[in-house]
Amino acid sequence: MDEAERGAAYGLLSFFFLYPKDKHLEYLDAGGLEELAGLCAVLEVPCGDALEGLRERLKAGEEARPELLLDLQRDYTRLFINAFPKMVAPPYSSVYLDGKGKVWGESTSWVNNLYHEAGLEIAEEFHNIPDHIAAELNFAAFLLSGSGNEDGTNLRLYEKLVVEHLALWAPPFLQRVIEGARQPFYALLAKLVLRLVEEERGRLEDSADGR
Amino acid sequence: MKLDRRTFLKAAGAGGLGLAFPEIFRLSTSAAAATTGDLFDEEKYFFCGVCDNVCGMIGRYKDGRMREIIANPADELGAMGSICVKGESAMNTLYDPDRLKYPMKRTNPEKGIDVDPGWVQITWDEAFETIGKKFKEAIDQYGPQTLLYIGRPKEKEKALVQAVGTPNQVSHVDTCYLTHDLCWKVSWGAGKSWCMDLDKAKYIVSFGWDQPAKSKMYQLKGFLAAKENGAKTVFFDPRLSVTASKADEWIPIKPGTDLAVALAMIYVLIEEELYDKEYVQQMTVGFEQLAEHVKKEGYTPEWAEKISEVPAQDIRRIAREFGKTRPAMVALHKRDAGGPNYANSFPLSQAEFILNALVGAIERPGGHYMSRMPSLKGAEEFLMNPEAKYPEITEKRRVDGHDKYPLAVKMAKGFAKGDFSHLADGMLNNPPYPVKVGISKGYGILAFPNQDTIIEALKTLDFFVAIDILPNEMCMLADIVLPDEHFMESKGYEAREYHALWPQVEFRDGTALYDNKGFGPITNGILKGMGLGDYAVWWDEQKMKHFEALGYKVECPEYEALLGDPDPATGERKRVKKPDQAAQDALKAAVEETRKKIIKENKGVWQDKSKAASDGRPKPKSEFNTPSKKLELFSSALNDKGYEALPTWHPKEAEPDDEYPYYFLTNHLTWNRMNRNANDPALRELQPENFIHMHPDTAKKIGVKDNDYAMVEAKGVGKALKIRVRTTKGIRPDCVVTEHGFGQWSKGYSVANKGNGTYDGDLTPNRKIAESLEKFKKYDPVQSARQLDVCVKITKA
Numbered sequence A: 001m002d003e004a005e006r007g008a009a010y011g012l013l014s015f016f017f018l019y020p021k022d023k024h025l026e027y028l029d030a031g032g033l034e035e036l037a038g039l040c041a042v043l044e045v046p047c048g049d050a051l052e053g054l055r056e057r058l059k060a061g062e063e064a065r066p067e068l069l070l071d072l073q074r075d076y077t078r079l080f081i082n083a084f085p086k087m088v089a090p091p092y093s094s095v096y097l098d099g100k101g102k103v104w105g106e107s108t109s110w111v112n113n114l115y116h117e118a119g120l121e122i123a124e125e126f127h128n129i130p131d132h133i134a135a136e137l138n139f140a141a142f143l144l145s146g147s148g149n150e151d152g153t154n155l156r157l158y159e160k161l162v163v164e165h166l167a168l169w170a171p172p173f174l175q176r177v178i179e180g181a182r183q184p185f186y187a188l189l190a191k192l193v194l195r196l197v198e199e200e201r202g203r204l205e206d207s208a209d210g211r
Numbered sequence B: 001m002k003l004d005r006r007t008f009l010k011a012a013g014a015g016g017l018g019l020a021f022p023e024i025f026r027l028s029t030s031a032a033a034a035t036t037g038d039l040f041d042e043e044k045y046f047f048c049g050v051c052d053n054v055c056g057m058i059g060r061y062k063d064g065r066m067r068e069i070i071a072n073p074a075d076e077l078g079a080m081g082s083i084c085v086k087g088e089s090a091m092n093t094l095y096d097p098d099r100l101k102y103p104m105k106r107t108n109p110e111k112g113i114d115v116d117p118g119w120v121q122i123t124w125d126e127a128f129e130t131i132g133k134k135f136k137e138a139i140d141q142y143g144p145q146t147l148l149y150i151g152r153p154k155e156k157e158k159a160l161v162q163a164v165g166t167p168n169q170v171s172h173v174d175t176c177y178l179t180h181d182l183c184w185k186v187s188w189g190a191g192k193s194w195c196m197d198l199d200k201a202k203y204i205v206s207f208g209w210d211q212p213a214k215s216k217m218y219q220l221k222g223f224l225a226a227k228e229n230g231a232k233t234v235f236f237d238p239r240l241s242v243t244a245s246k247a248d249e250w251i252p253i254k255p256g257t258d259l260a261v262a263l264a265m266i267y268v269l270i271e272e273e274l275y276d277k278e279y280v281q282q283m284t285v286g287f288e289q290l291a292e293h294v295k296k297e298g299y300t301p302e303w304a305e306k307i308s309e310v311p312a313q314d315i316r317r318i319a320r321e322f323g324k325t326r327p328a329m330v331a332l333h334k335r336d337a338g339g340p341n342y343a344n345s346f347p348l349s350q351a352e353f354i355l356n357a358l359v360g361a362i363e364r365p366g367g368h369y370m371s372r373m374p375s376l377k378g379a380e381e382f383l384m385n386p387e388a389k390y391p392e393i394t395e396k397r398r399v400d401g402h403d404k405y406p407l408a409v410k411m412a413k414g415f416a417k418g419d420f421s422h423l424a425d426g427m428l429n430n431p432p433y434p435v436k437v438g439i440s441k442g443y444g445i446l447a448f449p450n451q452d453t454i455i456e457a458l459k460t461l462d463f464f465v466a467i468d469i470l471p472n473e474m475c476m477l478a479d480i481v482l483p484d485e486h487f488m489e490s491k492g493y494e495a496r497e498y499h500a501l502w503p504q505v506e507f508r509d510g511t512a513l514y515d516n517k518g519f520g521p522i523t524n525g526i527l528k529g530m531g532l533g534d535y536a537v538w539w540d541e542q543k544m545k546h547f548e549a550l551g552y553k554v555e556c557p558e559y560e561a562l563l564g565d566p567d568p569a570t571g572e573r574k575r576v577k578k579p580d581q582a583a584q585d586a587l588k589a590a591v592e593e594t595r596k597k598i599i600k601e602n603k604g605v606w607q608d609k610s611k612a613a614s615d616g617r618p619k620p621k622s623e624f625n626t627p628s629k630k631l632e633l634f635s636s637a638l639n640d641k642g643y644e645a646l647p648t649w650h651p652k653e654a655e656p657d658d659e660y661p662y663y664f665l666t667n668h669l670t671w672n673r674m675n676r677n678a679n680d681p682a683l684r685e686l687q688p689e690n691f692i693h694m695h696p697d698t699a700k701k702i703g704v705k706d707n708d709y710a711m712v713e714a715k716g717v718g719k720a721l722k723i724r725v726r727t728t729k730g731i732r733p734d735c736v737v738t739e740h741g742f743g744q745w746s747k748g749y750s751v752a753n754k755g756n757g758t759y760d761g762d763l764t765p766n767r768k769i770a771e772s773l774e775k776f777k778k779y780d781p782v783q784s785a786r787q788l789d790v791c792v793k794i795t796k797a
């Protein structure tokens, strides 16, 4: 994959780590499923029947959509927001990295500062903590998108993000998702992010060694 | 599906999702937050929301994260230089991943302990719309009384209840301070004593007061200062509380008999003429009746000894010391023996008031003062539509039966504060009308005595909303859960009530971490959802008036345009028009600017020290809001409503027998606060479960030793709790005590969801409205909750 493709991969994954809404179903229906399937192929992650299952349900027509959306929302809520019996996988770096299991830890400040370095900050509408997985993946997408990157700053920030941060907390977090998801879709997303981040870490570390 | 890498790469090339999403990021408005070497790069003001001492605080931030909280030095009345462990732990709660973050609805209609609600996140719009619709449907069918509101009797809460027009606002106060509150209201014309001038007192007597050990800062510091200043402290308590352990004398009185000792002290003060004659003559009424009463009833120390097991000579000696040392006071607070604990708590509270009045300890240095609060206007004056008036509440009957206590209703100005102890009975057994929908704010199930019955009662609601900061037990029963602001996310302000020696308004300056909302916007959202938008409160207008009362003018021409002509008499201009969105936005911005200014200029604490005398004490009142304008030793308000006007001995309700031989007591740990911080692992580690503390002789008799488990069963309750044993010589052998604040079962918590010990309220009898009414018709105008009026049996588990 080249930079743009990697950026697109992060963008796609980030999108689906946001709370599922109609627009997600629409996107899946309008080619998103194929994109995901393609990404599975690129990353050599077997997609099992997660996508096929979704396609079936999307095909079932408009009336079946609310139920599908509700299933995704129910799983998203219990995985990442609040649940019974306890949230499966808090989607925040600090919970995994900062030792105290709290949100807004040192690592949150760290990544938040990185956003600032790239000229971004968390929008008010996000209503969430800066180190939320969707934000970090989206940030990676932004850094690789080519804009404002003439001097290579963004690529340097990207390397930092992946090697010093994302690759440290994403694996334990995603493992919880893979094990705890009831919707195969979320387990698949987690596997994709896991593979992407691990590959990227390997690649970036290799190139750093080369340097 | 035919898949290959080209499909993805082709799509990726289109670049649809490769950029920063506007719903996550925006372009940075400030320069890159350069990390400085300083420990902190920002400070924000708060006041604590964990307990009512509302200590002023400063949160110190580094890179956007609060790193520590310290006391705000500007708050000389509450924090007085330091905050307690509960206040410090608030930061852990703020950053607890289990926090409620977004509105959620349950998708599983079945409710109960161990039932997964199947939550899904919803938007605020959907939440308000659904709640509004459900409430409205129920009200259209059954009338406004069908709405049950469980929440504190505060202003934002009342705004909702009054707009809807339901009589059913129910708060925990009957299990907390209502006995003292009502007793002091009839006796001195204001709520209970909120300001104790402890450090100036030279002699302090208490009947179970243990607040210094609950780390209420002003009481802890006041008590320690009093000791430092040489005050003598005498504590009547069946167990050696932490505060009692620091006292000069601990007198292990028999539970529920404090009233006898207090009456005997009054007897001695009068018999030996040790009371402050001048003060009594000038400031009180009813002394003659009181003197005759205690004499006629024969409340001698010898009589009290038989009841309380406190030697008559000690009672006499303490009464003499109390009468001869000035200033002397009886310290009291909430959950002491005069609180909601025994069948005779109300007359005890009255006897405590009288003891204070007899030695001139009211509105005098070293005694009890009324709160000096600034007067800030209520929400009802700021409805969106200036022509809207709250509907009259025509249905006076309340589901908790509290309307049957005329004095409580009268003293609460029509809004009785309600009754947790009798709510379940009222809902389950012949309610006066159908109660079909409900909303609860900031209360857990474990705030109620006897959780089984309240769970059963709440399950009878067709639709129920819970508002909180953590997914506690109440949320588990709700159809919709709304995420409240943690106090460190709020931008609110509050007038100090505790220890308000002079008027003080404290400010908070937080920001929500997620999509949390305070109760002001929630009230308005629900009202709009119900089609009652005219009753929404224009909170910014209220803030503007409040800020003006503090001496800060809010400049806003768009607001001026909504005002009518000046009133010829007063010159005042009232708003006559509903604000449009532009006016609302303009006022919001203007108010916000003023808010920041006030915070900055006053370091988070606005105060008016000119209201205090030169020694920092309030200028004493000599007139009171009672029918006689004096302190009423003989209460005309009680008399008028047919209650005993003078404190009269009545025994507590439950006495030990062969089968249930032990008195049951409860206690709060210093660091626990009403289950609120139960999910903080740091606090949990301090003590993971509650204990049943007993005297070593008692343990021997039962056949248990330290760390064994014992089964504790209360008479007439039918539930046995398994609690670990701790022995201590600091308790009467006929009593046992366990700690409140344990036994959480909400599976929404990751920490406090199992192995948290037991919930003491499971041993509190389920109180019945009709029975309480009959029992207390003569001497308790608030149907005492009698939380500790129960005996238990204990066996080895």
Ligand code: SF4
Residues within 6 Å of the ligand: B048, B049, B050, B051, B052, B053, B054, B055, B079, B083, B084, B085, B086, B087, B088, B215, B216, B217, B218
């Ligand atoms: S005493 Fe403790 S819990 Fe109470 S307001 Fe002060 S800091 Fe908060």
